[in-house]
Amino acid sequence: MNNNFLNSKAVNEVADLTYTMWRMGWDEKNGGNISYILSDEEASQIEASASRFVELENIPENxxxxxxxxxxxxxxxxxxKEDIIHTLGVIKVEKAGYSICWGFEEExxxxSEIYMHLLSHSARLKVDSTHRVVVHNHATEISEMTFVHPLTDxxxxxxxxxxxxxxxxxFPDGIGVLPWMVCGNEEIGQATAExxxxxxIVVWAHHGILATGNSLNxxxxxxxxxxxxxxxxxNTFDKRITDGITTEQLKEVSAFFSIQPREEFL
Incomplete structure (x- = not known):
């Protein structure tokens, strides 16, 4: 095991985030997953070694x-955090699948949602060249909300x-919402990427949430x-005496902070 990469900032940040999300109650047992596109400098810390190849169809070109x-x-x-070499790994994406080139010891x-991650990264890179991260977890209240709220973007x-x-x-770009779907298959990956x-941000009804960005933070x-x-x-939807922030107030905030929210959502 390459200790340089094992002790790298990228590995430590991912390991810390997994523990943080577990402590918040958002990643019970084996719930949730994270992927992080390494920079050339980060990838150079991985020493070349024998790798396992896994076939996977329909790899996005980018x-x-x-x-x-x-x-x-x-x-x-x-x-x-206590078992990084088994619970984290690095893959190199290839035309017909991927090679495991670090971590994931003992086979x-x-x-299982790797295809969703690949498609999600691909979709975001097409619109944001600084994109690097996909985080999925089972945040409690957002999952609760999918039981009592219309499921449209x-x-x-x-x-x-x-x-x-x-x-x-x-999030002036809003939120995408999907109905309940089987997790881990190509269908939910394609729908998420769209x-x-x-x-x-994409909410999966009765399941959880996925967010992307240029860093884990x-x-x-x-x-x-x-x-x-x-x-x-x-905590308030069934006992309110106000309607919350109005459309005109949202427009005022947007103008003050020079942001452009999706007009069709206002």
Whole structure:
């Protein structure tokens, strides 16, 4: 095992985030997954060694050649920090699949939702060249909200924008919402990627949330903001005496902070 990469900032940040999300109650047992596109400098810390190749069809063209640090299938986020060599690994994406070139010891493999990660990275890179991270977890209140709220992009986004002022500032591009789907297959990966062409956050009904960004902190911050607003909504939606932030007030905030929210959601 290459100790230079094992002790790298990228590995430590992913391991720390897995534990943080577990402590928040958002990644029970083996719930959730993270992937992080390594920079050329980060990838250069990995020493060349014999690798395992895994076939995978329909690899996005713009992902070929990328090195990705990703959590293992079945990994318990409570334990990742104590067992990095088994619960994290690096893959090199190739035309017909991927090679495991670091970590995933004892025949472990990336998350079963790897195809969703590849498609999500591909979609975001097409609209944002600085994109690097996909984070998926089971944030409690946002999952609760999918049981009591209409499951459309516009309705979900507008409700959360109206809860706390920072929402429209933090995610002016809104939220994509998918109905319940089987996790881990190509269908949910394709549907998620379609949503990510227009926004950085996707909610999976009765399952969880996925956020993307140019850093782990960026992506996780989006989830924190969305879930805080969802928590306030769940605690107040049946007892309100006000309607929350109005459309005109949202426009005032947008003008003051020079942001351009998706007009169709206002």
């Amino acid at each position: 992902m070929i050649g990328k090195y990705i640090l990703i959590t293992a299938s079945g990994s318990n986020f409570r334990l990742v 472990n493999r990336p998350t 516009k309705a979900f986004t507008r409700t959360l924008w109206g809860i706390i002022t920072e929402c429209i500032i933090v 949503k990510l062409a227009d926004c950085r 960026d992506a996780f911050g989006l989830i924190e903001t969305v879930n805080k607003a969802a928590k306030i909504y769940m």
